[in-house]
């Protein structure tokens with residue numbers, strides 16, 4: 001009997017281990033096939049399972065730093081100082097002390113006489129520009145009139161001579177006609193003129209006084225004005241999607257909406273609202289989709305093309321670099337931590353390509369969908385770069401696709417945008433260098449002389465350079481502003497898809513505006529110091545935890561932002577050696 005029981009137990013155990021073996025085998029096969037089919041994405045530091053999270057993303061309220069003046073330390077960000085070796089940089093620490101000792105000088109308001117003098121100088125340059133503009137316009141008008149008179153004469157002559165042969169000539173005439181009304185103001189002074197550094201500093205400082213009296217316009221006012229002048233009810237808030245009430249209306253001349261609750265709601269809805277329609281964004285060099293969500297919100301999608309640890313190959317130029325969805329998401333968080341609020345809310349989302357994209361796509365786009373030999377759903381779309389089947393966007397696996405989702409900001413006819421060519425634009429050619437790359441004096445010789453930068457724009461440009469250096473974005477050819485909110489409205493930091501392409505090296509040329517012009521906005525400096533002292537990468541990682549595609553940045557990417565922050569201080573310190581502290585760190589009241 002005992003022997004019988006023993007045999008039975010042994011048999012059971014054998015059976016059990018066989019079952020265990022079976023389970024183990026199943027798990028291994030699952031992991032292996034998942035890996036092969038891309039269900040599991042291998043990052044440099046951890047394995048992420050790409051499964052759509054629950055609809056509600058949990059957003060941690062603590063991490064968003066609302067206002068620099070309050071300097072809230074996120075409760076849950078427990079920062080271990082020892083991890084950040086750079087914090088021991090004695091020179092940077094000493095520099096902070098020095099800045100602190102000079103706060104009164106930096107923050108000092110101009111005296112009345114200084115103010116009047118600065119305004120006088122600024123207006124003198126402006127009137128010079130407008131005088132020239134008017135003169136040129138009048139000359140053009142005169143020429144146009146002469147041309148018209150000659151034309152009439154010609155016509156009369158032709159009518160008299162032979163009436164048959166005038167078809168070709170008419171076309172030629174059309175090209176020479178430029179309407180003087182379309183003449184853009186040339187904002188730069190002439191080559192033989194110059195503006196001194198001292199003058200520029202005064203122009204920037206007078207903004208601090210101007211700001212006190214400035215009315216900060218917002219989109220809500222534009223809506224009200226529109227209603228007064230136009231009764232078609234196009235912008236009737238009762239009919240407009242909620243996003244207008246909850247976000248767009250609060251965009252103002254200084255920044256996008258930075259109300260934590262609003263932004264949290266926008267991120268939540270963008271990552272979960274059902275898709276109503278899907279079209280391709282026109283005129284893009286790389287594929288971008290515009291989706292309308294069920295709550296009426298319009299969003300811009302950049303699909304995942306490369307994994308998180310993708311590095312731009314050393315032989316690839318910035319202008320052929322792939323756009324990266326994770327870069328768009330990370331850039332939003334960097335901008336928020338820097339306290340700029342100039343990147344529209346951006347969040348990650350996993351799409352069902354069949355039901356959310358293909359079935360909602362316009363016919364032209366829908367036709368580009370196909371099933372790959374690997375059995376995954378793919379599409380190419382239409383664009384000038386990478387919209388061919390070798391670069392198709394394919395589900396990983398089947399029809400699951402990651403993408404960045406960015407809120408589309410309001411545009412025409414309510415809000416007019418202005419696009420400005422960046423003065424430190426690269427050439428977008430393989431061989432030619434831009435002037436700023438070969439001329440160390442480019443800032444004084446060109447930027448100083450542009451009256452557009454005799455305003456807070458100049459320090460906005462420095463902010464943009466700092467932001468782009470941190471995110472390593474070499475693709476800043478233009479910048480845009482909502483000029484309906486005012487001529488000095490903030491620079492919108494759009495199109496960050498080509499950032500975070502370098503991980504282990506830093507592209508110091510992105511910092512050229514700061515290096516050459518040697519200015520940094522005081523509030524930006526304080527913000528950078530705050531991030532440095534608290535641990536930038538730690539805060540950034542913490543911030544990114546709210547995203548459904550976390551981890552958005554690899555650990556090496558995170559390390560790179562710490563490294564770059566330290567480099568920014570080193571460049572500012574060099575500037576201070578050259579020009580003195582109060583001529584570099586400028587308080588323009590913004």
Ligand SMILES: Nc1ncnc2c1ncn2[C@@H]1O[C@H](COP(=O)(O)OP(=O)(O)OP(=O)(O)O)[C@@H](O)[C@H]1O
Nearest residue numbers: 283284285286300344406407408409410480494495
């Ligand atoms: N979130 C947004 N809200 C409103 N308009 C936007 C938004 N994002 C982009 N746009 C508009 O679309 C334009 C093109 O966007 P983006 O720069 O991302 O595309 P692009 O095709 O990559 O440009 P390029 O490839 O030439 O650099 C922008 O200049 C802007 O006018």
Ligand SMILES: [Mn+2]
Nearest residue numbers: 285475495497
């Ligand atoms: Mn672009």
